[in-house]
Amino acid sequence: MLLSKQICKKLLLSAAVCFLSFSDGVPVSAQQVHIIPKPAEMQVKDGFFRVNKSTVVVLPDKLPASLLLHDMMEHAVAGSKGGTLKIARHDVKKNAIRFVLDKTNPDKATESYSLEVDGKGVTVTSGSDKGLFYGAQTLLQLMSKDGIAFASIKDEPRFPYRGYHLDVSRNFFPKEFIIKMLDWMAFYKLNTFHWHLTDGAGWRIEIDAYPKLTSDAAFRPIADWKTWWDGDRKFVPEGTPGAYGGYYTKKEVREVVAYAASKHITVIPEIEMPGHSEEVFVAYPELSCSGIPYKNSDFCIGNDSTFTFVEQVLTEVMELFPSRLIHIGGDEASKKAWGECPKCQQRMKNEGLSDLDELQSYMIRRVEKFLNSKGRRLVGWDEIIEGGLAPEATVMSWRGVEGGIKAAKDGHDVIMTPGNYMYFDFYQADPKTQPAAIGGFTPVKQVYSYNPMPAELNETEGKHILGVQANTWTEYMPNADHVEYMVFPRLLALAEVAWTPQELRTWADFKPRMNSHVNLLKKGGVNAFTLSDDIEITMAVDTLNRQIKVMFDAEKYPAEIRYTTDGSMPTTASAIYKDTILVKDSAWIKAAIFRNGVMQGTPSEKKVDYHKGINRPIHYNSKLYKGYMAGGMNALLDGYRGGLTYLDGRWQGYLNDLDCVVDMGEKTDLHKVSVRFMQLTGPGVFQPGEVSLLTSEDGVNFTLQQTIKTVVPKEESNLTFQEYTFQGNWKGRFVRLQASEVNNGFIFADEIVIW
Template sequence: MPRSVEYHSGNFTISPETKFYTNLSAESRQALTDYLEGTSLGSVPFAESATGNNGIELNLCDSSIVTGNEAYRIEIDKKGIRLSASTETGIFYGLQTLLQLLNNSDNKTLPALTINDSPRFPYRGLHLDVSRHFFDKEFVKKQLDAMAYFKMNRLHWHLTDGAGWRIEIKKYPRLTSFAAWRPFDKLNDWWVGGRTFCEQDDPRAVGGYYTQDDIREVVAYAAERHITIIPEIEMPGHSEEVLATYPELSCSGKPYVNADFCIGTEKTFEFLENVLLEVIDLFPSEYIHIGGDEASKSSWKTCPRCQKRMADEHLNSVDELQSYMIHRIEKFLNDHGRKIIGWDEIIEGGLSPTATVMSWRGEEGGIKAVKAGNQAIMTPGKYCYLDAFQDAPNTQPMAIGGYLTLEKVYSFEPVPDSLSTKEAELILGVQGNVWTEHIPTPEHYEYMIYPRILALAEIGWSPSEVKKWDNFHTRALQAVNI
């Protein structure tokens, strides 16, 4: 729902004679033409001068007229449509609103109106886990198309986890020739069958990975839709696949024993830094997600190398040992012009002032982060974990558990009442998370995400005062039936 909508008398109908005009550069105009080709507007003939009557104008304007990087204004009257924004991103989001109006209209007839709109939060995200079950690049592109339509602007790509490594790293080819493949079709079978990996050419091999060319293609596709992809490389826990392949990075030195990297050996940091250098080269995102969640830390308590590291660095607990690792990786990324995001466990043992916290174990981690002056993204499981059941479980496909209806998702308020105005400004936005332990197919994935992600899209974009459940429910049902 836009921030402000005013209806006027009359309407405008888009016809085959309707001409388009934009003052965007020739390169940007061509990119826009290519994008619109796949939408309900179809092939758009741009004129060389302003169109006047029976026209649609998409114009960059001064920031004093439309303020905000993602803001736009739409004016529709009987003469035509004028879309104005001070940035190309604003033009793009205004087009999404125009497309939504068209997709819910009869014969491309639109009501006369004025829309002034801008997002509530700068971060509006979807998380995709491709480790537990692999989804190819065309599936990812399809989700990017849907995200753009609903004005979402961050894809959090969970590329590594204990169940499989999904990104080509030139320096460590065994990550994709071995750690990306398992001799079991379903994750549950792998989980109870020894949790082993196999060679890519094994007849039983199930899995996959993205080549670096695939990554570049998807990143460029996302950028054309004004979406930033944030890659996640898990550390120090959820790393069984790496340690099965390179056991010297574990505390035991043996495959299939540990899930956490050994923090006491410099080989761990050499490996992670080499991986991150290639990740940085592939992803222009300001942020790199480094995980940080659910590390057991148990092997560190008895590992001589980890204990020595703790003594040398004057660390009093394994929580502080994890914090040492996170700070060290963060410094490496900062030195290369990037920042880190981590799950809320990165708070344990001390938090760097430049780290951003993704709060998943409730809202407490986000609250603690912003009260310390850090930025936070709210994604608590109670409202944002879309792998939960959304209806009576005996009527639904397999899910992780729990019960999360569309209405409950929509009821989420990302800014807790306990925050001051200044602290509230550190809440960057919201994200819907999809974990794929029990989601082996694209059809199952899309069943779980839609329409619940639409509730989070509206929470991220629309000001709270325009949110109304009954109105949203009607629009969401229309949207998923387009």
Template sequence: MTKHHRFLITLFAGLLLLGGISCSTPQKAEVDLIPMPRSVEYHRGAFTLSPETKFYTQLPTEGKEALARCLEGTLLGSVPFADEATGNNGISLNLCDSTVVPEAEGYRLEIGKKGVTLSASTEAGLFYGIQTLLQLLNNGDGKTLPAVTIDDAPRFPYRGMHLDVSRHFADKEFVKKQLDALAYFKMNRFHWHLTDGAGWRIEIKKYPRLTSFAAWRPFEKLNDWWTGGRTFCDQNDPRAVGGYYTQDDIREVVAYAAERHITIIPEIEMPGHSEEVLATYPELSCSGKPYVDADYCIGTEKTFEFLENVLLEVIDLFPSEYIHIGGDEASKNGWRKCPRCQKRMADEHLASVEELQSYMIHRIERFLNEHGRKIIGWDEIIEGGLTPGATVMSWRGEEGAIHAVKAGNPAIMTPGKYCYLDAYQDAPSTQPMAIGGYLTLEKAYSFEPVPDSLTTEEAALIQGLQGNVWTEYMTTPEHTEYMIYPRILALAEVGWTPAERKDWKSFHTRALHAVQFLKEKGYNPFPLDKEVGDKPESMRTEENLALNKSVTHLYPYSKQYAGEGDQALVDGVRGGWMYNDDRWQGFLNSDIDVTIDLDSITDIKQVYAEFLQLKGPYVWLPKQVIISASTDGKEYTTLATVDNDISPEVETLQFKTFGWEGNAKARYVRYQALSNGIEGGWLFTDEIIIR
């Protein structure tokens, strides 16, 4: 059997998995597809599958029989094969010349009253055209296809989803189930986060303790492990919770993904987020002791020997051109005191620990390049110098990608504000626990991956985008799916559909249908039809005496969470459910101390501001608020001192208003919110209101 024949068999196996669901909905003026195609031309009429409908392909008898077995049980399962092309009542699948369909993942679908012709110049294009056919059937009556001509191809070559299986393990069947859905919505990259401080998830034969020890912990939930000592245990310990993929599992999933034209990019974290490795092999750490360090020691050759041996086995398992090497959030603390790291810095003439990290990244990159692979890393790999061949995955906003493409490097957009699917997607009080953030379907859909500041040449280096699923609080498969869907569908359309073709109202309608389809297929999506929406206060302008008055900050606010800048606390705009909506103003490791000038001495009766607390991202309520007033800006009278009565140990999202009521005269109102002193802690407030 030829490679082409095997491909077409695999192609229709996808129909078995994702076909067969029909909804009794009338034909709409607009095709019910996600992502929306590049071009749709509508015609009169429709093509209806009947007992006489036949397939035509170039497959020989053996291939046709195999394909028929794959189609059993699907909407197309009863369609027989014709020995030669039929002009009427047929479905023709054609691999054509690139002059007809030039794009590698593009296709042309022609549906008329008499039949269907699907053409593509590559197997991937043919596959995506079949996903379109499947959606048209599944979203219609199961047998009628609208008469249309669709010319389609993706906007970006990289359309991905990341899944963290370190913090909470997901078995291979769960992974394959998500690959089915990603393929159905035309996504083509799966970033598999296989290692992190909470657990090692891939069998490495040279280092068996990585899966007999570092893959297991004596706690079911990550938070319990985090607060309970962060220790690991042997696989046969009765308390052991975790898991890993054997190399046979990996090969099975990689092949499964390839059949659906999804490339799996494995991630092996370095130099940080490596607590599980260093607890198992402490000689790779700066201290030489388990449970002390999170970063590999860069001063010892043992580290590079270990990483290179691991990567050799990873390369053997994954055919992906790229290997993700992490590179994010390394503390670098051990390196500053480690004699071996300091010697490495002196020997290599490195001026800082940032350059020491860059040394390690460059060295690993050379190793991978020598073995025919390239690296992707989180945007911290920019620090200390970026190599020409590296691809940057920009998660801390868009700045990393902008820096990369201006240096001539490819970049993938995955900023937390739009692409982190561990954030709340609706009113937090109605949702399961999340790490923080607030990312609605509409906000994910609004993402534009190409910043306006880029030239045409620079914009071409933006390869696409990725939705990230971090599983700190996702302890079950159902919860994980709830966080993925339908927001990943918004990113699928952002990655495929031309920007000028995007339409939120249309997408929302189509997403409602997609959620129902996913439920019928056994997924557990967020119930979009029951969405509560944003915080009511955020929907109106807050009229008050402080509105648009001059405000002075004694301590600077964070540039990352600036809101509308200097006037953010008096612009009348209240924050929503979470601090990352550009309406809350954040202060890191700092008190808040602001003074508002009311322009003239004014009778005031009320001063207040609201704060929020969420333990996961270290967002705290102030330990105390002091409100004072002055008529001359020199002598201040304390109006109120308000202490916080909510513990920082509370896990759930908290809102609290700190204020004063009474009677006073003031031109200047000073509002002080004191930090609780927890290192790395944030204070967030949205508006200081004076009445």
């Protein structure tokens, strides 16, 4: 319990100075209440209960969490008055912090609680230990330099599953860091830790029956994952001088599981199969189709030894983890070797399987049957749907929401974890300002915007949505500080998405509370990202009035935003943003936060054009890639510029050349045509080799006007944009743009601007 006490002490010592007050005219008590996640019902009143040396903490008899509650209350007083609180098992009516177990409540598993603070003290009531625990977390957040704000709270979670996932295969993190993460998960009322223990970069859990998994496949010669992964990917034996890696002993696993249980957190282990298993075949190559180390990534499903291995490993895992759900991965299996493997082909013939998807489903179903026989249930990534879903499997929907919707409609339980909202390995601010990440762009506002309950589901189907989870994949996170930087404060947004009723959640309400908690996290020893100085510039195209509305937002609060519309650098003399900006032709907007007369960071900018081409018909001569038809067929002519990620709904992606024709409706004077492309080589997005402008009066005979080559090297891995701008004096009804794909990847464009 020592680490917990240390964190609690830091947390309570900082609470007196960290919670910021932002609203003039609001009672002081209400200004200092910044609870995350926001309770289901809360009324803050005027006044504070002040803890002193005579205050008593009243705990129910035989409360398993009593020691934990004692620690919290002890440090609450130690931080403010230099003393400790007395603990009582009999009821005390005045000057008391009372935890009351409501024995009349028939639901002993409830997570709900009520909390009342008045001049007599504090009363937290619940029908379960778990509810009292969550009430204690809220109580901690009510504490301020003036005392505990008078409040009346009735609270319960929106979803029963509130999860956080950490990958420890790509980079390994010690037990002490896992404990620290559990502390903060509990503080924000998350209740499930998904521990990604095995993957192609290393096996991280001790298995007695297969000792070579950790002796031969848990260490690599160098620490940097990317260098190793891009190189020969060879492992080295445990004990090799200078080797990087590690694994958790069974003793350590038991300690983590027990500690999590004391925080009412369930730990779900993940043992990857059939893919992402390269490391297994270094230790036991006979379990792959080739029988050769470093050649295959998928288990040989035709080999009976595979199932002997899987069942023995899962048996030992289940002895360590009491969780009802056991995660078996199931994602991104290449399946290639199965098509060439005689054993796999024979398995397909014997079982009457028609394709490789069904072969994977065979393995998933067989493993599920084994887990069910032990009283457990299988959970896997949404690829387990392919080839037919195992009867009682739970699906984690990560490739968007479609897999989760399908599974729920088919009667399967679902945990929503779509990558474009819930992947904390994506960039959280402009990549130019951030350490290297895997790609994507998921700022805290986007995390907060997610609603895990799909509108497509009816009430019965919706009951299968168990909850929501965020995932941290650690390819680019070499140490614990880096993980904390990527996770916090996005974890706070996750917590509120998972707990708070949807109708109570607004970004404007969350933002001040989040800002106060960033200070709290920093003072509590967390290397949290201190929020971006970037300005989010959004647009709304108003075709009725032929104008574009431009709005600004910032993560930091409060924020003085100054801007220009002519492309010049904002200064202290520039306009202060107060309301929507209207653009009826063109503007080059630059905006920045100013604090004490000094610009923070670099300005955010966006070109805005209500141009001649908006909503004109467009015809594609080239093949569109249906996976990235963002905004529909007319997205290149809707007036909206894209942002920092190709997943923002504004960028259109093409696997081949782009060749499109815009019909202006009549012969038109043309002076300027431009189109912008993105490059981010990690996910295979490149600039085109060149872009050409052609014009025509009849739509049949086209004249080449100009060709512009890219100036961005294909080796440039950072997020980069190039706008191809054609200027001249032409006449024509039809405007044709051709962009050549030359790097065997995607090309992404956001808007064709025609003047």
